[in-house]
Amino acid sequence: MSSEALQVLSRSTYSSICECLKNLPFRNRPQRLKALFPHVSLDTLKCIVAQDNQRRMKNFHAKLTTAEAIEEMYHKYLKAVNSGEEPGILLRISDATGLTPGLTTKSIIERHHQVFEKSKPARSLVSNLMRNTSLIEDRDLAFESYLCLLEDDDYGPIADARKQAVGFEFEIRLRRELEELQVSFLHEDHLRARGYDKTPDVKLEIPVAFDGHVINWIESKALFGDEESHKGYLKEQLFSYWNRFGPGLVLYWFGYVEDLEKYHQNRKILIRDKLPKNIISLHTTFAQTTICFDNCDER
Template identity: 45%
Template sequence: MGLNRAKYAHISRYVEKLKPNREALRDLRKQFPSQSQSTLLSIFSLEYQKRMKRTHAQHHTSEACKTYYQRYLSGVMNNAAAPVLFELANEMDLAPSLMARIVLEKFLQHRDQVTPSKPVINGMLRDPSQIPDRVLANQVYQCTVNDCCYGPLVDCIKHAIGQEHEILLREKLQSKKLSFLDEDQLRAKGYDKTPDIILEVPVAIEGHVIHWIESKASFGDEYSHQCYLQDQFWSYWNRFGPGLVIYWCGFIEELDCHRDRGILLKDCFPEDITTLHCASTTTDNGKKR
């Protein structure tokens, strides 16, 4: 569902005061019942990630990390069964998975007297049973399963949703009997940076010729769309011609401003597709041209 800038700003201001947990998401749905759950979840995730980027430096100073670790130790000493890390993350307005990462890294540093590598930390966050402390393993697990925006569980869910929408896109194209090459086929042909779909025969959508389609299982906000334009869409346009971007969770309506330059935005698979066959005309002798 498309939103104008004013409506998006209204939602983003409301999101600013929310914590990244399921209770906040329920609150968001009650506040904006006209928006789909997938749209609100995507907006929530985008805006919270921006907030985390803005405050990243203050949470990762040596003093801050030391304070978080000491508060964790004091908390579990008083009650090891309490969600100490999760509550600390909410208090400090830091994503639970990011708080878990900070404390886990400090724990391993104290234990091994050396800074752990990122692969080691990532492996323990994905599988807390690898953490050599049962209390900390449980605390990290609580953070990762209750974090709606960060962490290995969220990454898996986002990847699965992205794959699901790419499959949906291919099924829609097949139902229209449109010939296309997907990303895997294009890479097999030697392309290194490609859209999800290249149409072997261009089509017209709302009067615009389309050569490629990109699927985004997210909401298209100002920041992410500008990044995609710079890193992906314009390079696709340069190589393959005009194309279509589907933001399945909606987008800010004003961003659909490059149609005349060759990039069309939609929030669903278009039904009004004009194929070469449909667009062809008939000559006087009955042959198509």
């Protein structure tokens, strides 16, 4: 990723990206967007696409997975297999319906097992089959499911594992950068051990300052911060941190839309896409000031 690629987007740029998304095919959209917005980070575009997919599924999943819709998809799948179509059948069905590959696979697996069990299979069984498609006895369905789960960046066990790994990677990165800056902190495991229920990723043992602001905690988000998601985090997490610990910092590592801080209701919660390097420890500042006064007294 180029160091010059944008991650912090103006509202007009973000709106233009969202408008373009409406007219693009459901797969490979980040690469298509990169051609249209070459100045924007590809990682940022991937996050925006993921958020759009999640919201689209939230709004249309029920409509796309009615009994009639699943029956039609299953009939098309069987017909394609029986006629010897090349692999990628479920991916093509996913493209045609707008249901993500992972959710398409889940629906077809459930429908396939209904044939043998005469009822909807247990959720645990479906989850196990999606985690390990080699357990699916039907060879064609096993391979088709595997292809779909590889292609879906948002739904399914592979996508979940990837998100978890990326989130953990950036939490570790935050800790390392704070250690390099010699900033003392407690992470959420320490805080939970002390009995806190809602905890930020990092609680600073001694407040630090940068750009004229003082902060007491840092929350790491390995995603893009748009208006809807940020409002949700404010309500579910960030206001609680502010009420308990005071001013803090949210790191949206893959960027954010400008002016999100206007939703903070006069609470000091800063937003950045990287940890500032001009952090000043208040402990260090106090020590330096004390030394200065001591030297002045000696003179």
